[in-house]
Amino acid sequence: xxxxxxxxxxxRVQAMLRELESAATxxxxxxxxxxxxxxxxxxxxxxxMLPQRIELVHGPGCPxxxxxxxxxxxxxxxxxxxxxxxxxxxxxxRVPGSRDDLFSARASGGDVRVVYSPLEAVEIAEKNQxxxxxxxxxxxxxxxxxxxxxxxxxxxxxLNNFSVLVSHVCVPPAMEAILGSASCRVQAFLAAGHVCAVxxxxxxxxxxxxxxxxxxxxxxxxxxxxxxxxCAVRQLETSTAxxxxxxxxxxxxEGNRAAQAAIxxxxxxxxxKWRGIGLIPLSGLGLRPEFAAFDAxxxxxxADVVAEESPICIAGExxxxxxxxxxxxxxxxxxxxxxxxxxxxxxxxGACAAYHRYHPEAATHA
Amino acid sequence: xxxxxxxGYTCPVPxxxxxxxxxxxxxxxxxxxxxxxxxxxxxxGTAAPRSLDDAAILDVGGLRLAVCxxxxxxxxxxxxxxxxxxxxxxxTVNDLAMVGAVPLALTCxxxxxxxxxxxxxxxxxxxxxxxxxxxxxxxxxxxTKVVQKGGxxxxxxxxxxxxxxxxxxxxxxxxxRVGDAILVSGTVGxxxxxxxxxxxxxxxxxxxxxxxxxxNHLVETMLQAGDVHVLRDPTRGGLATxxxxxxxxxGVVMEIEQARVPIQPAxxxxxxxxxxxxxxxxxxxxxxxxVKASDSGRILAAMRATRYAAEAAVIGQVVRTGEPQVRMxxxxxxxxxIDMLSGEMLPRIC
Numbered sequence: 001x002x003x004x005x006x007x008x009x010x011x012r013v014q015a016m017l018r019e020l021e022s023a024a025t026x027x028x029x030x031x032x033x034x035x036x037x038x039x040x041x042x043x044x045x046x047x048x049m050l051p052q053r054i055e056l057v058h059g060p061g062c063p064x065x066x067x068x069x070x071x072x073x074x075x076x077x078x079x080x081x082x083x084x085x086x087x088x089x090x091x092x093x094r095v096p097g098s099r100d101d102l103f104s105a106r107a108s109g110g111d112v113r114v115v116y117s118p119l120e121a122v123e124i125a126e127k128n129q130x131x132x133x134x135x136x137x138x139x140x141x142x143x144x145x146x147x148x149x150x151x152x153x154x155x156x157x158x159l160n161n162f163s164v165l166v167s168h169v170c171v172p173p174a175m176e177a178i179l180g181s182a183s184c185r186v187q188a189f190l191a192a193g194h195v196c197a198v199x200x201x202x203x204x205x206x207x208x209x210x211x212x213x214x215x216x217x218x219x220x221x222x223x224x225x226x227x228x229x230x231c232a233v234r235q236l237e238t239s240t241a242x243x244x245x246x247x248x249x250x251x252x253x254e255g256n257r258a259a260q261a262a263i264x265x266x267x268x269x270x271x272x273k274w275r276g277i278g279l280i281p282l283s284g285l286g287l288r289p290e291f292a293a294f295d296a297x298x299x300x301x302x303a304d305v306v307a308e309e310s311p312i313c314i315a316g317e318x319x320x321x322x323x324x325x326x327x328x329x330x331x332x333x334x335x336x337x338x339x340x341x342x343x344x345x346x347x348x349x350g351a352c353a354a355y356h357r358y359h360p361e362a363a364t365h366a
Numbered sequence: 367x368x369x370x371x372x373x374g375y376t377c378p379v380p381x382x383x384x385x386x387x388x389x390x391x392x393x394x395x396x397x398x399x400x401x402x403x404x405x406x407x408x409x410x411g412t413a414a415p416r417s418l419d420d421a422a423i424l425d426v427g428g429l430r431l432a433v434c435x436x437x438x439x440x441x442x443x444x445x446x447x448x449x450x451x452x453x454x455x456x457x458t459v460n461d462l463a464m465v466g467a468v469p470l471a472l473t474c475x476x477x478x479x480x481x482x483x484x485x486x487x488x489x490x491x492x493x494x495x496x497x498x499x500x501x502x503x504x505x506x507x508x509x510t511k512v513v514q515k516g517g518x519x520x521x522x523x524x525x526x527x528x529x530x531x532x533x534x535x536x537x538x539x540x541x542x543r544v545g546d547a548i549l550v551s552g553t554v555g556x557x558x559x560x561x562x563x564x565x566x567x568x569x570x571x572x573x574x575x576x577x578x579x580x581x582n583h584l585v586e587t588m589l590q591a592g593d594v595h596v597l598r599d600p601t602r603g604g605l606a607t608x609x610x611x612x613x614x615x616x617g618v619v620m621e622i623e624q625a626r627v628p629i630q631p632a633x634x635x636x637x638x639x640x641x642x643x644x645x646x647x648x649x650x651x652x653x654x655x656x657v658k659a660s661d662s663g664r665i666l667a668a669m670r671a672t673r674y675a676a677e678a679a680v681i682g683q684v685v686r687t688g689e690p691q692v693r694m695x696x697x698x699x700x701x702x703x704i705d706m707l708s709g710e711m712l713p714r715i716c
Contacts, residue, residue, distance in 0.1 A: 001631050004638060013698040043643075045700020107386035116566065116640075222698045338390070338397055358702040 007221030008044070016226040017049055023233045024053045029185045030232050031178070031321050032218070032225075033171060034192035035062030038351050040220050042358035054229065057185065057321030058351040060174050060277060061192050063139040064091050065319060065343040065350045068273040069307035071138075071167040072097035078134050078165065078300050079105040079112050085128065087121035088136040089143075090114040095343050098307040118150035118164075125154065125162035134296045137164040140192070141199045144168050144285055145259035148266035151287070151294050163296040166286055169272055171195050172203045173283035178320055179211045186321055188232040190218040190225070193247040200255025204243035212241040219247040266291055275343055276316030315342035318351055325355040332356060394602025394648075395707030418615065419539050420461040420598060423531060430533075432467035434458060435526035443490065443520055445564040447556075447575030448650070451493035454523040456580045456650060457601070459501040463582040464597045464653065466537040466589060467529030471506035472498060475524040480515045490521065501580035503527065532589075541595040542616035546684040547662035549655045551584065551675040552577065554605045555633040555647035563636065574632050579651030579674045591668035592661025599653050603707045606645040606692070608654055610706045613690040616656075622682030622704075625697045646707045656684060 006012075032038055038058045041047040047056060060066055076097050079086035086102070093102040093112065106112035111131075115121050118135050125133035137147040147164065154162040171192060178184055191204060196217045204215040214235035218228025228246045235241060245251055263285065272284025287295050296302075312330045317323040325331050325344070335341040337353055344350035390397040402418075421434035436457040443450045455472065462469045474494065478487070498504060506528075560574040581599065588594050596616070600608035605627065613620050629644050637644045651674055657665050662680055669675040692704040 001634050001638075004634070008697050010697060010699045042702065043696075044698050045696045045702040046698065047700075049698075049700050103388045103390070104386065107388050338400070357705050360703050360705050 004221065007219075007223040009223065013046075013049075013222050013226065016223065016230065017051070020054070020226060020230055020233060021051045023230060023237060024051050025237060027053045027055065028187055028233060028236050029055045029057060030188045030190065030229065031057045031059045031186040032190040032228075033059040033061040033175070034190075034195070034220075035059075035065065035350060035354070036194070036220050037061075037190060037192065037218065037225060039354045040222070040225060042354045044222050045358070046222050046225060050229070054233070058318070058324070058354075059189075059321055060178070060274065060319040061140065061171065061195075062319075062344065062350050063143065063169070064095055065315065066169055066174075066274040066277065067092070067095065067138050067167045067343065068275045069098055070273070071165065072101075073099075073307050074297065074300075074302045075136050075165055076100065076102060076105050077302060078296060079110040080108070081110075081132075081300070083130075084132045084134060085111045085113060085124055086134050086136070087113050087115045087118075087124060089116075089138070092136055092138060094340070096340055118147050119153065122150050122153050122157070122159070122162060125159050126157060129159075129161055131161060132299070133162050134300075135162075135164045136167075138167045140169055140171055141195045141263070144267060145198060145256075145262045148262040151266050151291055152262070154294060155291065160293070163294045163299050164287070165296040166267075167272075168267065168285035169274060170269070170283055170285065171199075172207060173280050174274065174277070175204075175207055175215075176211075177277065177280045177283070179207070179213060181320065183322060184320075186213070188214040188236055189216070190228045190232065191215050191243075193217055193219040193224070193250055196245075196247065196251040196255065198256050198259045200253050200260075201243050201245060201251060202253050202255075208241050208243045214241050215243045217243070217245045217247045217251050219250065274319070276313075276319045278316075310341045313342035315344050315352075318342075318344050325352040326359075328352070332360065392602075393707055395607055395646075398602075399706070418611075420464040421467065421527075421529070423465060430531040432462050432465045432529040432531055433526070434461040435524065436461060437522060437524040439519065439522050440561060441519055442561075442564055443486065445561045445576055446573055447560055448578035449490055449493050450521060450523055451490035452497045453576075453578050453650060454525045455494050455497035455501065455503075456578050458525040458527040459497070459503060459580040459582055460599045460650075460653070462527050462529035463580075463585040464537070464599055465529075465531065466535035466585065466594075466597065467531045468586070469501050469503040469527055469529045469580075469582050471528050472503050473507040473509075473526045474505055475509040476511065477518050477522040477524075478510065478512045479518040479520050480512055482520050487521070490523075494523075497580055501582050535589060537594060537597050539596055539598060539612045539615035542612055542618050542620075542656040542684050543595055543658075544618065544684055544686055545659045546595055546656040547659045547680050548609075548620060548622060548682040548684065549657060549662065549666060549669070550600075550605065550627065550679060550681050551581070551653045551655075551669060552651075552677040553628045553630045553633065554600065554649055554652060555629060555637065555642075555644035556652075557650040558604070558647035559633045559636045559642075559644075561648075562640075568636070574630070574636070577649055577651035577674075581651065581653055581674060584653070584669065584672050584675050587668050587672055588655065588657075588665050592665040593658035594655055594665065595658065596656035597653055600649050602648050604644070604646040604648060605652075605654065606643070606704045607706045609692045609704060610690070612654070612656065613692050616684075617687055617690055618684045619686050619688055619691045619693065620682060621685050621693045621695065623695050626679055626681045628677045628679050645704065659683065
């Protein structure tokens with residue numbers, strides 16, 4: 001399959017591993033920002049093939065994982081209302097709120113639907129004007145443009161039964177937060193290639209400089225990941241620290257201007273709480289005042305829902321790369337993909353789920 | 367009777383036990399297994415041996431009969447390559463075939479939603495008869511119920527089947543032996559992706575067809591060609607879940623080669639896009655077999671000469687007894703463990 005097979009070529013992978021082996025003369029701690037990258041490392045067994053001197057820590061780039069508990073509880077509260085159709089991307093359904101999840105809301109009669117695009121939710125609203133249709137607008141800069149487009153479409157079509165429950169987050173403020181933490185061990189970052197395809201990577205230039213940390217834009221296939229690691233290690237070995245693009249087939253410095261413009265038309269930076277990490281100033285996107293009519297939180301009067309996390313779950317430390325999933329006392333025992341305690345065990349992109357699926361034996365060694 | 371405890375006896379955390387059935391309980395993965403182990407078997411399991419194979423084997427006056435039942439719900443009713451009728455017959459015929467039985471008679475039960483067109487029903491029933499005829503089985507009994515609009519999704523079909531097991535045949539998920547070759551009868555994931563595409567309106571360059579087919583003639587061919595120990599059709603939960611089930615039943619460690627698992631390019635692309643792993647996608651016309659290594663070449667050649675197994679392949683082997691495990695050598699040269707599907711398979715966000 002074109003664009004896949006050449007980036008999973010075992011001969012190329014072996015050659016790059018040898019290159020990496022000789023490039024890394026000292027131990028280095030490198031964080032892959034995106035959960036998609038974490039899964040790719042584990043899905044291909046690539047993590048176990050890396051030189052021992054390279055330690056990967058898994059970053060907070062899983063949109064499901066970092067969506068705060070309150071927002072999940074709000075989603076469930078909305079979905080349980082009788083005249084509501086609640087539309088969501090599939091993997092949000094399984095994320096536990098403080099008491100249950102959207103699957104349970106559906107099982108007890110709520111109209112909860114999986115959609116593949118927010119525009120499907122707009123279509124549902126158009127066809128069912130007697131129902132309130134709410135879309136769970138979550139994710140990083142990757143899902144923000146289509147979600148912005150959905151709001152604009154609904155506005156253009158003058159739909160007054162469509163709204164979005166927004167919980168968007170942005171990568172650069174989270175990286176700053178991780179780098180600002182006193183216990184930060186991360187020496188270099190693999191930035192998320194798809195986020196950069198939308199936003200470009202100019203935002204990372206000042207971060208790399210300010211914190212003297214290499215930031216390498218990296219794709220998702222084994223060859224892409226190895227290329228990202230090679231660039232990062234070469235920078236580290238030469239005490240260089242700059243934003244570098246190792247995913248040139250997808251990413252440019254300035255990114256996708258049209259997508260960025262769509263985000264800017266609909267959303268504005270806001271403070272956002274990250275599940276397991278806490279409040280990060282100006283790290284999220286909220287609806288602009290002119291689109292307030294599409295804000296589900298206003299429409300359903302849900303401003304003051306508060307929620308408590310499970311005391312056992314160490315999702316926060318996992319998401320900041322301070323601990324690995326098998327170091328959690330609940331990993332694989334009381335917390336597993338059927339009964340997740342924390343979001344990293346839920347999503348296909350969550351670090352705990354990735355370990356559980358690809359290294360289930362880790363649970364018994366923990 | 368104590369209440370069934372789905373949360374696991376060790377769970378101290380403040381997440382409530384599930385009080386309701388969720389879709390994942392029907393996914394064929396570990397939630398389904400939970401339900402089986404914690405509710406159905408304790409409540410219903412009696413004299414019948416609990417082999418948990420696709421069909422039960424009853425000894426009736428020296429004659430070994432295989433019995434199984436399967437309910438079918440699929441949306442849409444018609445999809446590229448098949449329909450609910452063909453699915454309902456093949457599901458049961460294949461469950462019989464997976465214990466080496468020759469299908470004899472079938473029953474069918476229809477739950478019909480008020481308002482379903484007679485023309486649709488007739489098309490489905492004709493498709494059932496065609497599939498049964500292909501398998502060499504006949505319908506011996508049936509039942510019809512109609513429910514109010516909204517009480518069912520157009521049409522649900524249950525089928526049950528009885529088959530005769532030839533005296534020398536001994537097939538079970540517990541029979542995998544060290545050294546056995548692991549075979550799959552063709553490309554995996556076709557059915558699940560074909561139905562999903564039809565339901566969601568995805569368009570791919572080549573239209574995907576479901577693989578739904580009766581496999582009893584293929585099984586007969588295989589049994590004639592060599593020593594077959596295990597057969598199973600990897601339906602819900604896909605190839606991965608099926609291999610883990612067999613490893614657990616037989617108490618063995620298996621190793622498979624990712625690069626050898628046949629997958630159609632269109633299925634691979636669809637899975638890449640949706641964030642699915644084709645190893646977990648449902649099949650309705652494929653089987654997995656563990657066969658004596660020295661017979662594997664002969665069996666494979668015989669399979670490839672049949673209609674539904676032209677792309678059959680050896681994908682791995684049973685390496686040792688011990689803590690049940692399925693290990694996969696990835697295409698890039700790594701190794702990872704294969705686990706059962708947990709819950710429902712969900713498309714990822716980005």
